[in-house]
Amino acid sequence: MYRQMVLARAVDRRMWVLNRQGKAPFVISGQGHEAIQVAAANAMRPGSDWLVPYYRDLAFCLALGQTARDFMLSVFGRAEDPNSGGRQMPSHFGSSRLRIMTKSSVVGTQICHAAGIAYAAKVRGLDEVAVTCIGEGGTSQGDWHEGLNWAGVHRLPFICIVQDNDYAISVPHRLQMGIDNVAKRAVGYGIAGVTVDGGDLLASYAAVKAAVERARGGDGATLISAKVARFTSHSSDDDQRRYRPQAELEALLRRDPIERFRGYLLDEGVMAEDVDDSVQQEATAEVDAAVTYAEAAASPLAEDTLRNVFAEESA
Amino acid sequence: MYRQMVLARAVDRRMWVLNRQGKAPFVISGQGHEAIQVAAANAMRPGSDWLVPYYRDLAFCLALGQTARDFMLSVFGRAEDPNSGGRQMPSHFGSSRLRIMTKSSVVGTQICHAAGIAYAAKVRGLDEVAVTCIGEGGTSQGDWHEGLNWAGVHRLPFICIVQDNDYAISVPHRLQMGIDNVAKRAVGYGIAGVTVDGGDLLASYAAVKAAVERARGGDGATLISAKVARFTSHSSDDDQRRYRPQAELEALLRRDPIERFRGYLLDEGVMAEDVDDSVQQEATAEVDAAVTYAEAAASPLAEDTLRNVFAEESA
């Protein structure tokens, strides 16, 4: 799991470099959110359970089996991009093979999709869990409520992880909801509500694992509120210094989930310093290779703009 | 308040008679819901506080100052109908004079309107409360959630009364939500949640009164769950015997809010039998007069279909 977080961070950081170099027109990232995502991925059965992601789920998707190359292909908008063939902005994940549902940019709609996937799984008698992610801002959307309500009515194998980073772009938590912790809403749907420090990998793993078991056992859905830190601005089009106090930004750095877990691994003697170095180097190498490959890869054909609106005979 | 309930019931019953006579193409009624509505109206300051109603709020609107005639004009779709000039189906209330917000048929949208009215009142420093009603089915709508969330974020002078009659047309409570009592959701918005027997006039009055005081005192919003009995089919297009067990329908009759309050008034000696008789007769007479007037009133002009799409110069 440590390896996965490190890789995600390396990919993520590189994206910003590419953006500054003028090679990546748009970047939105998950730095600071890695622990809850990697924990959740590892609590699931990849290829059987489903992820209905949101745009910060880079670490989640990598941990489920996407590669740095897959991701870089989307950053450059290449034809080979497995998420969308270069049609969508980066971080709009999707892979039928990995059971990562294709994502739009619209905040909130995915919650109902996850409920639908879980309903189908339940009715078909499949042992599958649908996990979906969203920010705390997204919980204000009507679709979030409607999806949670379905999960409650049918006791679905459904887990909603709210990655609460205190901001929706610039809108602070206090203007988003009248409560401190969104997990309080679970009781209103008749589902389990869990609060976890989303920067603590092991605690996150335990929380998601329990929710997955609840789902598999037929005991219904779970709403998990995971507090996390948004390290970067909302996206490459944003500058969080405009609306966040300097002190708050500095305090963030002390909440790095990777540093925390590294510290733990080193302190406990589970990992040696040199192992850590090689993990970092491998990640960098993988990212380098991915960027080289993706940069050289072909763009989609202009004429192919017209394809895949509907099912194609020979597709 | 007894008088108001009796009048509402008399109007309501007459509607069904008109429907059977082929004079009223569509009827939707509030029989069984009268106590919570009349209680709420009496806990408000008419003309200052706002009602953002739903289609069962006949008793509510009458108690706020609409008349049997106003209502019958809408049943017949007459030009003089103050709600909509005969444009909307009956029970689509609206009166700027009485601060009853004009209602569409769409379930759920009104909750956000009430939040907006309350927000404006708060920002403008007006001592006004916005009360809105909805069925338990309507609480599943995204707009319900979004409106309640606003009420919580801004601690608005806002009250949402859920008239929970166990059915949304034919859909039973258990398929509508995963909880028994929708008031449980209040905690998820940081607002007060109250449960009341909506068939008990005095208990309902106390509950709404407390909520109104909370709102006026700047202490924020309240979600009230009022359990009520739906005596009639959903509307004149429905037949509830198709989906409700006979025993359940029979049990309903024992929950008549008017009978309950009449029993109380008589038992306590607050009202004499002959007073009751005259209340009933007055109500009947008022309804008779309203029907006679409305039936004879003119229909709207066909050409006026084109009017009032936009503001009119000379209007």
Next chain:
Amino acid sequence: MTQKTLIEGVREALMEEMERDERVWVLGEDVGRKGGVFLATEGLYDRYGEARVLDTPLAESSIIGVAIGAAMNGTIPVAEIQFADFIHPAFDQIVSEAARIRYRSNGDFGCPIVIRAPFGGGVHGGLYHSQSVEAFYAHVPGLKIVIPSTPEDTKGLLKAAIRDPDPVMFFEHKKTYRLIKGEIPEGDYVTPIGKAAVRREGTRLSVFAWGLMVHYCLQAAEEVAQEGISVEVVDIRTIAPLDKPAILASVEKTARALVVYEDNLTGGFGAEIAAIIAEEGFEMLDAPVIRVAGPDVPAMPFNKPQEEFFLPSPERIATAMRKLASY
């Protein structure tokens, strides 16, 4: 064969498709024990049970959103929206999600769902139980839009919709449900999506319509036939994909085009048909392309005089036919 109503076409298609393919299921408000507010799903609940004939919460966005999700996981949902007027809360799920899942994933995912909704007026439904909504969705690439006008087509097209790998919106004119009767062939058949049907051959002018208006146009055509005006009536049937060749072939024959729709005039789907004729059929035309449609007011009022004022009548259509024929 016996005459059946249009709504029986809906019911038979659902019953048979659920039998044929156990992935097919139905969801919506009151579709279960009640059998739908128009009884379109009557009998399904008893036969297939609650899990496959599901009464949903009163929340249209989730009805479509859940249907989309369930379609990702190996099922074929047929979602009923109780009245087309109440489809608007689901606009985002339909437009941003269902319509684009294939495109945005470059073909990796598909979205085989059907959305059924009764639409249209003339039933004292007032502002919110009378609307036509096809124009909104006809403008959305990635959706197929079907509006049958006969019982036979209803059954055949609904089956085609259910078997289609992409999202199909299926609008049924509620006034035609019991008004329009006709034969329904026995056994399994499919009416292909994307083909218009000439309901009446004619030479002097062509009329294009769908839903209830097809029948009003046929009545009007009958009326003006007495006056020697020969009208060709084309039932568009599927708004998207649109059968452009059939439209242009008819214009080629008559050189005159009338488009009739119940929806508000401005920006209604008839504008697209008129625009196509004005561009691709211009050299064949001998007269302006005329439209008869509902006025530009929000929707049909409840009271009778104003409801009648709104809904295009056979008389109004006949008047337009005479005018066009006289060019």
Next chain:
Amino acid sequence: MTQKTLIEGVREALMEEMERDERVWVLGEDVGRKGGVFLATEGLYDRYGEARVLDTPLAESSIIGVAIGAAMNGTIPVAEIQFADFIHPAFDQIVSEAARIRYRSNGDFGCPIVIRAPFGGGVHGGLYHSQSVEAFYAHVPGLKIVIPSTPEDTKGLLKAAIRDPDPVMFFEHKKTYRLIKGEIPEGDYVTPIGKAAVRREGTRLSVFAWGLMVHYCLQAAEEVAQEGISVEVVDIRTIAPLDKPAILASVEKTARALVVYEDNLTGGFGAEIAAIIAEEGFEMLDAPVIRVAGPDVPAMPFNKPQEEFFLPSPERIATAMRKLASY
């Protein structure tokens, strides 16, 4: 006078209207301290404070629904939808509610709200940050739809929108925000809603466009002018109410019409303009009414070749002009 950008027109209009009338307030996602994702509301928060420049929860339906309610209670809300692509969750509130409040109450209530949203592509926004949405709302009686293309109009029309007693949707093409510069008159002025503007006079053919496309049409007109083709460019400016007299007057002059829009071809608002010309301008026409528009795919892809393929370019427009001129 100094040249200002189009987005300055937005900002000045908001600033001055909030100053002029304290009932006016602004709400939306990130409109407060951040000043909007495009900085259209920059400076308002510091000047007018949180209550009047309100960052809302991330929920578009409630942004519009709350605005409607607040308009009932004596205020004039100007709601920003961060991207037009995200207006869809509010479709129901706009179509079923805002547009009908006056009609359904027979004039007892009005709904003076403004809904601003940046729309359009060509900015690497991909499928969900590039869309045109005017066609959906142009089809809804009860709404006014404004799309300015110059800084001067932007300010004047936005002021008119704020002072209008009915709901006005105000779409700003995001690529024009900083690209398009021009003079903005000093002081208070209002540009009336409902009037088109001839941006370039011409004799051989008329082009009708709005938003960014006005500028692309002007470029194309310049190009074909070298070849001796004289093109009249009409900026529609307000989609609803539409300035039909201006459109027909131009067709009368040139006898040839081209409609250009960035939105998907089928069912786009250009279809309505073409249909009007085909009906009311038919006898003046010497050639088919031609449309140049985006293809019928969900929206503009993110990658460059496909984004360019989608967006109508000055070259594509010039080609259509040549074709039309040669009739």
